[in-house]
Amino acid sequence: MDNRFLIDSKDLPFCKGCGHAGVAQNTEKALQKLGYHPLDVIFVTDIGCHGIIDKSLRSHTVHGLHGRSVALAGGIAAGLPHNSNKKVVVFIGDGGATIGMQHLLVAAHHNFPMTVVIHNNMLYGMTGGQPSEFTPCGFNTPTAPNRSAVGAIDMVHLMEGVGASYVSRISGIGDFSDELAEAFAHPGFSLVEVMEICPSYGVKSNPGMKLKQVIETSGLQLHKNTTPRQAIEKESYTGFIQSLITEKLLVKQEFQAVRSGTVRILLAGSAGEGTQSAAEFLAKTAMLSGLYATKKGHYPVTVGVGFSAAEVIISDKPIFYTGSTKPDFMLITSQDGLDYSMPKIKNSDKAVILLDASLPAPQTTSSVVATDMRGKAGSRNAAMISVFKLIKDYQILSEESLLTAYSRNKLSAKVPVETFTANI
Ligand code: SF4
Numbered sequence: 001m002d003n004r005f006l007i008d009s010k011d012l013p014f015c016k017g018c019g020h021a022g023v024a025q026n027t028e029k030a031l032q033k034l035g036y037h038p039l040d041v042i043f044v045t046d047i048g049c050h051g052i053i054d055k056s057l058r059s060h061t062v063h064g065l066h067g068r069s070v071a072l073a074g075g076i077a078a079g080l081p082h083n084s085n086k087k088v089v090v091f092i093g094d095g096g097a098t099i100g101m102q103h104l105l106v107a108a109h110h111n112f113p114m115t116v117v118i119h120n121n122m123l124y125g126m127t128g129g130q131p132s133e134f135t136p137c138g139f140n141t142p143t144a145p146n147r148s149a150v151g152a153i154d155m156v157h158l159m160e161g162v163g164a165s166y167v168s169r170i171s172g173i174g175d176f177s178d179e180l181a182e183a184f185a186h187p188g189f190s191l192v193e194v195m196e197i198c199p200s201y202g203v204k205s206n207p208g209m210k211l212k213q214v215i216e217t218s219g220l221q222l223h224k225n226t227t228p229r230q231a232i233e234k235e236s237y238t239g240f241i242q243s244l245i246t247e248k249l250l251v252k253q254e255f256q257a258v259r260s261g262t263v264r265i266l267l268a269g270s271a272g273e274g275t276q277s278a279a280e281f282l283a284k285t286a287m288l289s290g291l292y293a294t295k296k297g298h299y300p301v302t303v304g305v306g307f308s309a310a311e312v313i314i315s316d317k318p319i320f321y322t323g324s325t326k327p328d329f330m331l332i333t334s335q336d337g338l339d340y341s342m343p344k345i346k347n348s349d350k351a352v353i354l355l356d357a358s359l360p361a362p363q364t365t366s367s368v369v370a371t372d373m374r375g376k377a378g379s380r381n382a383a384m385i386s387v388f389k390l391i392k393d394y395q396i397l398s399e400e401s402l403l404t405a406y407s408r409n410k411l412s413a414k415v416p417v418e419t420f421t422a423n424i
Contacts, residue, residue, distance in 0.1 A: 006031060006038045009056040017203075019172045019196025019211075020050045020119050027089070027117070029177035030184055041087045044073040046100075048093035049126045049198075050119040067092070067099030070107050073114045078240075087184060088114040094134035095124040097155065101133075104155075104191070108164035110240060111188040111229055117180070118155065118191065119172075121198040122214070129201030136218030140205040156223050159191050166190035168224040173211060179224075188229060195220070253290035255401040262315035263396055264324035266344060268337030269383050271299060271308045275333070277411070278383035279310030282390075285397055285405040286314040294322040298340070307340040314396065327351055329394070330366075331386035333373050335359060352394070354386050377419055384411065388420040 006028040012021045031041060038059040045051035047066035054061035064072045073090045080086050097104060097118050107114065122139055124130040129142035136152040159167045166186040170179050172194040183190040197203055197211045206214075215222065265282065269275040276297050283293035291314050298309040311327070313319050325344065330353045332338050338359050345353065351366040356373045377385040391402045406417050 004058070006041075006058055007056055008058045012056060013052045014049060015198075015200045017199040018049065018125075019121055019194070019198070020053065022172050022174075022176075022196070023050070023091070023117060023119055023194050024053050024056070026175065026177040026180050029175070030180035031087075033177060033181045034184055036087060036184075040085055041089060042073075042076055043089050043091060044069045044076065045091045046072075046093075046096050047126065048096050048119070048124070050091050050093045050096075053091065067096040067101075068103065069096065070100055070103035070114075070116060073116075074103070074107055074112050077113050089184070090114055090116040092116060092118055093125070094118060094120040094122060094132045095126075095130075098133040098153075104159070105162050108159045108189050108191065109162040111163070111165055113188055114190075115183050115186070116189075116191045117183075118193040119196060120155075120193050121196040121202055122152070123198060123201055125198045125201060129198070129205065136214065136220060138217060139202070139209075139214055142201055142205055145205065152218060152220060154220060155193055156191075156220075156225070160225055160227070163227070163229065164189055164191060165229040166226045167193075169193040169195065169220060169222050170224075171211060171215060171222060172196040186226070195222075251284055251287040253288065254404065255289045255398055257289045257291050257316060258395055258398045260316050262313065262317065262319075263329070264327045265312045265314070265390065265396075266309065266324070266327040266330045266341060267312065267333075267383055267386065268307065268309040268330065268341045269333040270336040270379070271304050271306055273308065273334065273379050273383060274381065274411075275308040275337070275383045276310055278387045279312050281384065281405060281409055281411075282312050282387045283314070285391070285401050286312075288401045288405055289397055291316055291397075292319050294319050296322045307334075307336040309337060309340050329354065329390055329396075331383065331390060332356065332359065333382035333386055334379070338362065354389060356382060371424075381415060381419060384415075385420050385424060389424040392424055 014020045042060040044062045045054045046064045046069040054063050069090045069092050073088050077088045120134050122135045123141045131141045131144045133153045156167045156169045165188050170176050183192045195215050267275050267279045279295050283295040286293040294313045296311045300306045311324050326348045330351055332341055333356050345362050345364050349365045353366050353368045355368055355370050357370045361368050373382040373385045391397050406412050
């Protein structure tokens with residue numbers, strides 16, 4: 001057993017000299033000083049070089065869309081039990097903070113319990129050094145070699161303006177673990193902006209420039225301000241979050257589950273053919289029977305073409321991991337879906353594969369059930385018909401719950417239920 005605490009690697013995944021390494025190492029030290037166990041900390045990161053640290057952390061990690069880590073962290077903090085000893089830490093870059101500024105303002109305004117660490121290297125490092133709203137006057141980047149005189153947003157003052165109870169701007173050189181520890185120990189919302197340099201783009205575009213000099217000439221003084229605010233009551237925090245969840249989104253149990261255990265289902269079709277909607281429908285139908293359900297979508301960045309796939313897990317126990325390398329059922333409704341599914345088909349030997357009859361049967365020891373789905377219900381309804389067939393033929397859920405869920409689904413106004421019940 002090695003003696004590493006939080007960081008699970010000797011070699012951090014950054015370019016040599018990157019300031020993000022210092023943030024990770026000082027974070028480790030700060031959490032040790034405060035006596036946290038790594039599994040008492042939930043790190044939420046998002047897109048940007050800073051975010052690739054999460055694969056090296058021995059803690060809980062969540063990696064979100066660009067600029068959305070604060071929003072995700074708000075949900076996580078709201079879901080923690082009252083008096084939890086867990087700590088929510090957001091790692092975000094200056095690019096992410098620019099994109100997700102609204103989330104930062106709301107989190108500070110409402111005093112959400114989390115610490116946000118902005119890795120401010122004053123440019124978008126991951127994508128080649130474009131300027132962000134944190135790029136100060138006179139700081140050149142590869143795509144903006146003559147930076148305008150507009151200058152950087154002063155994030156610390158902006159946060160103070162919305163009532164943040166703890167903000168600081170520090171230099172990311174040397175040992176700054178005490179500063180981080182102070183922020184981590186602060187109840188409610190705290191934000192630390194760590195000023196850094198990106199050697200690959202910042203140093204190259206500003207030869208000879210030192211971080212100290214950048215900070216001095218930027219007008220962004222190192223700064224700390226704590227304005228004690230009454231720690232937000234857990235009830236009012238969760239109440240705020242719950243106010244965002246309308247009755248329309250809640251699914252209450254109306255039926256009994258007809259089987260126990262966990263079922264993993266892959267739906268795979270083509271873009272624009274209702275795969276995601278059918279998967280969501282399946283998950284909601286399970287919830288109507290009081291089961292836990294997750295749905296995870298997969299599709300190319302260009303969402304309108306190519307495959308569209310979704311993994312649904314249904315269980316009578318809480319689901320802690322939403323992926324499935326070996327689904328129990330694969331509902332494949334198009335050639336795109338079949339191509340996408342091939343690695344999972346090769347990986348599985350006992351799955352049941354409902355395959356549209358127009359598709360070539362793959363070589364597998366799993367059970368392949370050829371079914372005319374596209375021909376009978378049309379390509380746009382093939383995914384939904386596959387869900388009806390799954391429930392009817394394999395008793396995943398009760399037919400009663402299926403019919404009730406469909407009667408409430410907006411598709412039912414356009415496509416009569418007989419399209420699915422009569423054809424399977
Ligand atoms: S590109 Fe810049 S920010 Fe990204 S890892 Fe390299 S030095 Fe760090």
